[in-house]
Amino acid sequence: MLWGIDLKGGMELGPWAPCLARLATTPAEAETMLRDAVRVLEARARAMAESSSRLWIPTESTPALVIVVDEYAELAEQSPAAVEYADSIARRGRAVAETLLAATQRPTQQAMGRGAIRSQMDVRVCLRVRERRDTDLILGQGMVAAGWHAHDLDAPGKFLVSAEGFNHPRRARAYLVTDDDVRATVERYATDRPDLDCLSADALAEEAYDGVIVDETDPGSVLWAALNEAPEHGLSVPELMRMTGMRRTWIYDRLQAHATQVRRGRWRMPRDESDG
Structure with missing residues (x-):
């Protein structure tokens, strides 16, 4: 990821x-x-x-x-x-x-x-640098003396790997x-990339859930607004959890009922639907 x-x-x-x-x-x-x-x-x-x-x-x-x-x-x-x-x-x-x-x-x-x-x-990957000391800074002290001469690289795209x-x-x-x-x-x-594992996604969702106080803001309205304004590649469930402060199951229930999965794990509203 x-x-x-x-x-x-x-x-x-x-x-x-x-x-x-x-x-x-x-x-x-x-x-x-x-x-x-x-x-x-x-x-x-x-x-x-x-x-x-x-x-x-x-x-x-x-x-x-x-x-x-x-x-x-x-x-x-x-x-x-x-x-x-x-x-x-x-x-x-x-x-x-x-x-x-x-x-x-x-x-x-x-x-x-x-x-x-x-x-x-x-x-460490070092392309051409202007000064010898920059080579030591990037690759490590003493590397110039050991023959790593990044300052002598003579063409675009040439590099050294340490x-x-x-x-x-x-x-x-x-x-x-x-x-x-x-x-x-x-x-x-773009369509062939993994989703964040449940353990990691839940760790992020717990932060959002614990830190959000839902007062005048309706999570459902936040969800629909986010999905309507989502980019072409959509939004992930962890992103929607952070935006709404709601749990994964709450998000999934509403996505499956109203939203479109544009890529694996990425959602948005069909462009012809209103904010619901």
């Missing part, structure tokens, strides 16, 4: 939205998403402890969660609270199949050097992904 954070208003990750279970485009949304990821992490960890398990095995019904952050340095500047949650994921996420993928063009010490973020990045099993500097090159490639990939895979 993929979640995405793109603080450029969705300019980079927006075209991939049908393949993403969630997309955050503001610092506040990013903070909420990463806080939710920590709640999922903790719920999975509790369940594993109760079952004497030490590793979450991803399956179709219990998927891994990968959080892609475009321009991590921007997130670090705009939302220190979000960085604290990201730090927690970097430290504790591996055993529960949560992965943080942080991309940045400005890998400064301030943005990447605090807490566990940098030290816990076991897989990871387990990649112990020597070997240049590689990525291929160019065009807008047409993105559209074709999205069309192929």
